[in-house]
Every structure is written in C-alpha cells, then in structure tokens.
Amino acid sequence: MNPYVICRKNKKIKAQDVHHKRTLTELNVNDSNVSLDLDNLECLCRKCHNKETHGKKDEYMFDEKGDLIESYENKH
Numbered sequence: 001m002n003p004y005v006i007c008r009k010n011k012k013i014k015a016q017d018v019h020h021k022r023t024l025t026e027l028n029v030n031d032s033n034v035s036l037d038l039d040n041l042e043c044l045c046r047k048c049h050n051k052e053t054h055g056k057k058d059e060y061m062f063d064e065k066g067d068l069i070e071s072y073e074n075k076h
Helices: 046-054
Strands: 017-020 041-044
Touching: 017 046, 041 046
Parallel strands: none
Antiparallel strands: 017 041
C-alpha cells in the first residue's frame, strides 16, 4: 500500500484529511512556509485528525465545503 493514502497515526485506515502539525492561525495562514510546507502536513483518517485538532473530541464531521456539521448530540 502507498503510505501517503494511509493514516500516518494508526497506519490502518485510509487517510481522508490533511493535518497541519503546526496549527494554522489568522497570523500564519497566509505564510506559505507554514500553510504549504510539506514537513508541516500529514495525512490522517477523520478520527485521528479530529483528535489531533480538537483533543479527545472525535464526533466532529465536515461537509464537502469544509463546514462543521453539528451532530445531533451536540445540538441537544
């Protein structure tokens, strides 16, 4: 298997997201040395990406535009 399509954390599940190891902020999002640096990117499955980005919360999902889809549990 090609390692670039497998989650770099669990090495089992197909990667769906590209994770910025150094978090993007309003101050660095336009800095290509941060936002586009290949050493700052890793392919992760959705569950691992959500854990990396949001801590232990793994219930976040995003639509095709990248907008957060709020789960039923989070609404109530």
